Amino acid sequence: MQNTTVNNQNTVNTPVAPPVPLEIEEPDEYKIKRWEELLALVKLGHENAHERWVAIEQKAMNYLTLLGIVVAAAALSGIDEVARLLIHRRDWLDLLFIVASVGVVGFASGAFGCFAWSLRMQTIMEPPLGRDLLGHVATHNYVDVLYSMSVRFVEATEQLAAGTARKTRAAAWGYRGLLVVLLCAIIGTVVSVAIKTREQMSQKPTSVSQSESPQVTPGVTPAPARPSPTSPDPTVSAPASQTFTKGIEGPRPPAPPRGERR
Numbered sequence: 211m212q213n214t215t216v217n218n219q220n221t222v223n224t225p226v227a228p229p230v231p232l233e234i235e236e237p238d239e240y241k242i243k244r245w246e247e248l249l250a251l252v253k254l255g256h257e258n259a260h261e262r263w264v265a266i267e268q269k270a271m272n273y274l275t276l277l278g279i280v281v282a283a284a285a286l287s288g289i290d291e292v293a294r295l296l297i298h299r300r301d302w303l304d305l306l307f308i309v310a311s312v313g314v315v316g317f318a319s320g321a322f323g324c325f326a327w328s329l330r331m332q333t334i335m336e337p338p339l340g341r342d343l344l345g346h347v348a349t350h351n352y353v354d355v356l357y358s359m360s361v362r363f364v365e366a367t368e369q370l371a372a373g374t375a376r377k378t379r380a381a382a383w384g385y386r387g388l389l390v391v392l393l394c395a396i397i398g399t400v401v402s403v404a405i406k407t408r409e410q411m412s413q414k415p416t417s418v419s420q421s422e423s424p425q426v427t428p429g430v431t432p433a434p435a436r437p438s439p440t441s442p443d444p445t446v447s448a449p450a451s452q453t454f455t456k457g458i459e460g461p462r463p464p465a466p467p468r469g470e471r472r
Contacts, residue, residue, distance in 0.1 A: 241353070242353065242356075245353055245356035245357060245360070246356060248356070248360050249356050249359055249360045249363070252360050252363040252364050252367065253363055255363070255364075255367050256337075256363045256366055256367045256370070259367045259370035259371050259374065260370055262370075262371075262374050263334075263370050263373065263374045263377070266328070266374055266377045266378050266381060267328070267329060267377065269381060270328040270329055270377070270380075270381040270384065271325075271329060273321075273325055273381065273384060273385055273388055274322070274325040274326075274329070274384075276388065277318060277321055277322060277325070277384075277388050277391065280318075280388075280391055280392060280395055281314065281318045281391070283395070284311075284314050284395045284398065287399070287402070288307075288311055288398055288399075288402060291307065291402055291405070292307070292311045303401055303404055303405055303408070304405065306397070306401050307398055307401040307402060307405065310394045310395075310397045310398035310401060311394075311398055313390065313391075313394035314391055314394045314395055314398065317387045317390040317391045318387070318391045320383075320384075320387045321383075321384040321385075321386075321387030321388045321391060322384075324380045324381065324383045324384030324387065325380070325384040327380045328377045328380040328381045328384065332373060334366070334370060334373065335365060335366045335369050336366055337359060337362040337366055346358065
């Protein structure tokens with residue numbers, strides 16, 4: 211898309227080509243052919259300058275579209291995380307994510323301004339192709355017409371070249387900003403993944419302890435917990451007064467005879 215305004219109000223009342231003295235006399239047909247070749251050359255230069263003008267505008271438009279896609283993706287994926295971390299910031303990972311998000315917004319704004327400046331409406335000069343040209347051709351000879359048209363094409367080419375240079379500088383600065391935006395978006399994505407992984411790791415012990423707790427059924431009294439067995443301590447011995455001797459003191463009673471019941 212070409213955002214240009216053509217200015218065709220320039221008249222062709224240019225001075226007649228001054229006679230150039232030549233040391234060597236040349237045939238008349240060569241004199242006319244020289245001006246014809248000059249006009250063809252400057253017309254080709256004007257076409258090339260116009261193509262470069264259109265190409266830089268198309269490239270700036272493509273970069274602007276890519277910038278919009280990157281910013282939209284970054285905003286959809288990280289705006290909630292930024293709002294949460296602004297309120298509850300804990301460590302350097304959170305701070306790095308906030309800095310990357312601010313970098314995306316800042317450099318995206320600068321790149322957008324550069325691309326928009328490169329695509330702004332401008333007035334360019336084109337060789338006259340209206341009624342003035344018809345009057346000029348009718349009142350001047352062939353060589354004068356060739357010379358005046360060549361002058362107009364040269365002026366238009368110079369203006370196009372200067373405008374293309376300004377557009378190129380603005381688009382180049384916008385492209386640098388786009389690269390920084392991409393870098394900040396990549397850093398923000400990596401840090402966001404690290405933050406989410408850290409949160410999942412911190413919540414895992416809590417979930418495990420909750421899953422191991424006994425389930426209580428309503429209306430049923432849970433059984434008391436069974437004490438865990440402990441191994442005896444070999445260094446601890448009972449006192450002499452508390453020795454278990456009941457039932458083994460004195461002689462054993464005689465066995466009853468067979469056939470008798472006790």
